[in-house]
Amino acid sequence: MTDRVPDVICASANHWTGLPTSKQHLMQVVSRSASVLYVDPPLDVFSVVGRRRRWPKLLGLRRVDERLWVLSPVVPSHPSSPRSRLEFHRRHARRVTKAATSLGLERPVLWAFAPEHVAYAGSLGESLVVYHAADEPAATSGADPEATSAIERDMIEAADLVFVVSQALLDAKADSGKAHRLPNAADRRHFAEAITGDPEASRDELGAALAASRGAPSVLAGLEGPVIMYGGAAYGWFDEELFLGVARARPEWNLVVVGPPGRALRESALPGNVTLAGRRSYAEFPSFVARCDVAVQPLREGAFATHCDPIVLYEYLLCGKPVVATPFPAALERGDLLRTADTVGGFVTGIEEALRETDDLPLRRERMRFGYANTWEGRAEQALKLISGALEGDPGRGGARGGP
Numbered sequence: 001m002t003d004r005v006p007d008v009i010c011a012s013a014n015h016w017t018g019l020p021t022s023k024q025h026l027m028q029v030v031s032r033s034a035s036v037l038y039v040d041p042p043l044d045v046f047s048v049v050g051r052r053r054r055w056p057k058l059l060g061l062r063r064v065d066e067r068l069w070v071l072s073p074v075v076p077s078h079p080s081s082p083r084s085r086l087e088f089h090r091r092h093a094r095r096v097t098k099a100a101t102s103l104g105l106e107r108p109v110l111w112a113f114a115p116e117h118v119a120y121a122g123s124l125g126e127s128l129v130v131y132h133a134a135d136e137p138a139a140t141s142g143a144d145p146e147a148t149s150a151i152e153r154d155m156i157e158a159a160d161l162v163f164v165v166s167q168a169l170l171d172a173k174a175d176s177g178k179a180h181r182l183p184n185a186a187d188r189r190h191f192a193e194a195i196t197g198d199p200e201a202s203r204d205e206l207g208a209a210l211a212a213s214r215g216a217p218s219v220l221a222g223l224e225g226p227v228i229m230y231g232g233a234a235y236g237w238f239d240e241e242l243f244l245g246v247a248r249a250r251p252e253w254n255l256v257v258v259g260p261p262g263r264a265l266r267e268s269a270l271p272g273n274v275t276l277a278g279r280r281s282y283a284e285f286p287s288f289v290a291r292c293d294v295a296v297q298p299l300r301e302g303a304f305a306t307h308c309d310p311i312v313l314y315e316y317l318l319c320g321k322p323v324v325a326t327p328f329p330a331a332l333e334r335g336d337l338l339r340t341a342d343t344v345g346g347f348v349t350g351i352e353e354a355l356r357e358t359d360d361l362p363l364r365r366e367r368m369r370f371g372y373a374n375t376w377e378g379r380a381e382q383a384l385k386l387i388s389g390a391l392e393g394d395p396g397r398g399g400a401r402g403g404p
Helices: 022-030 045-049 052-059 082-102 115-120 145-158 167-176 188-196 203-212 240-249 285-291 303-307 311-318 344-356 361-373 376-391
Strands: 008-011 036-039 061-065 068-071 109-112 128-133 161-164 179-181 227-231 254-258 274-278 294-297 323-325
Touching (some): 008 022, 008 082, 008 115, 022 036, 022 376, 036 082, 045 052, 052 061, 068 082, 082 115, 109 115, 115 145, 128 145, 161 167, 167 179, 188 311, 227 285, 240 344, 254 285, 294 311, 294 344, 311 361, 323 344
Parallel strands (some): 008 109, 109 128, 128 161, 161 179, 227 254, 227 294, 254 274, 294 323
16 A cells, blocks of 8 residues: 555445445555545435435445544435436535544545536535546446536546446547546455455465365355356346346256346246346455356446456456456456357357366466455555645656556
């Protein structure tokens, strides 16, 4: 970690208590060396009162770790359009400033993850503004992508640094002269602790524990034959036709979706060898990865697949698992560490080849080496070097634009 780590106000697009994304992972690491105020996106009061696990949000500001606090705005109605979210954050800036002052945060860095967080820029007494694009907002906003794009242009203009997760995003935002690639990563400590009991387990120790493991989540305990796993939300970007086509082509395989299924999958006639495990906690997730024989990432061709950098790919490789994915750019970048295909026949062939190499120890070690080399600690170090350089007046220090 850098010598001087500034305090951070993180304006997040994901709730702290949700499944971890780059926002939670990075802020958890940064908070080991600096104070972090993590600002949740707004949530309407009825959805909070109706769910007991959300009641802590009613406290507003709460401490969740030694140097990490979460501010949860609970509002009468959720602002849904890009413009209404922008107006909400303008009104909310005073409350964020008050919370930061009460925590003793002086001249913090504003680390923003959504275009509408431009409303905070210049209002929080911040020393620096970072805009972190974890996806292409206009492609995922749903309503009014043109407004989202316009607001993002304002966000980039206001930012001192722009972090992006993929090469496609870097290319799209390179004209700003501020963009640096900061890919996603794997939570090595979490997976090592869940599988070995030791968060500092070595690559060999993790590999040995994975090879010796005989346990399985209860939903998978009675399955016979290979387990082919998709981990993550199976929403609009998920190619359910390809996934179900593979299931029908190989009824002796068990195809498992670990995550919330989208409407298309819920309404499909599922073959008997498909298991919808549903939404699972992050604590449970490593046990599913450990149990699977092959992981798959079938994404539909489109803006989401072009710009994404799925965290789960890093997690699969961290555990040495073979992966078959559609040929989106982030998958192609992994080279020989995984296979790509875009047809049912290609996926079946790729999975068959992967199943034949499950005992290939050198290849498993190569995948795990990649996972151990791409951690959130490393990403935070890279980001903080760039932030430190920008604070000292040299935005290029800490690595060439474009990153690894």
